[in-house]
Amino acid sequence: MEQVKGVVKHIVLAKFKEGVTEEEIEKHIKDYATLLNHIEHMKSFHWGTDVSIENLHQGFTHIFEITFETLDGRSAYVAHPAHVDFGTAFLTILEKIVVVDFVPTLVKQ
Numbered sequence: 785m786e787q788v789k790g791v792v793k794h795i796v797l798a799k800f801k802e803g804v805t806e807e808e809i810e811k812h813i814k815d816y817a818t819l820l821n822h823i824e825h826m827k828s829f830h831w832g833t834d835v836s837i838e839n840l841h842q843g844f845t846h847i848f849e850i851t852f853e854t855l856d857g858r859s860a861y862v863a864h865p866a867h868v869d870f871g872t873a874f875l876t877i878l879e880k881i882v883v884v885d886f887v888p889t890l891v892k893q
Contacts, residue, residue, distance in 0.1 A: 791851060793852075793885065793886050822866040
């Protein structure tokens with residue numbers, strides 16, 4: 785096993801407030817994806833909804849994954865004005881959020 789060089793993953797789990805509509809969620813997801821056009825350090829953006837069968841999601845229904853090449857790139861993203869503006873708006877519709885950053889370890893290719 786070895787750490788994957790040049791990759792940092794930023795994972796966000798979102799639990800939305802009761803009463804937030806799908807249209808509101810979709811608008812914020814589009815805004816989130818648009819950050820790719822403004823923040824050069826973002827190498828990729830993926831998102832999806834929970835499809836697990838264990839029902840252990842604790843109400844976190846949406847998952848977002850951003851890839852960076854370095855921890856410095858991730859730090860620049862966090863401080864970037866476009867991200868700060870987006871995050872301020874996004875937090876208004878969230879009940880809870882979990883954010884984790886990690887350098888992945890490759891087990892098998």
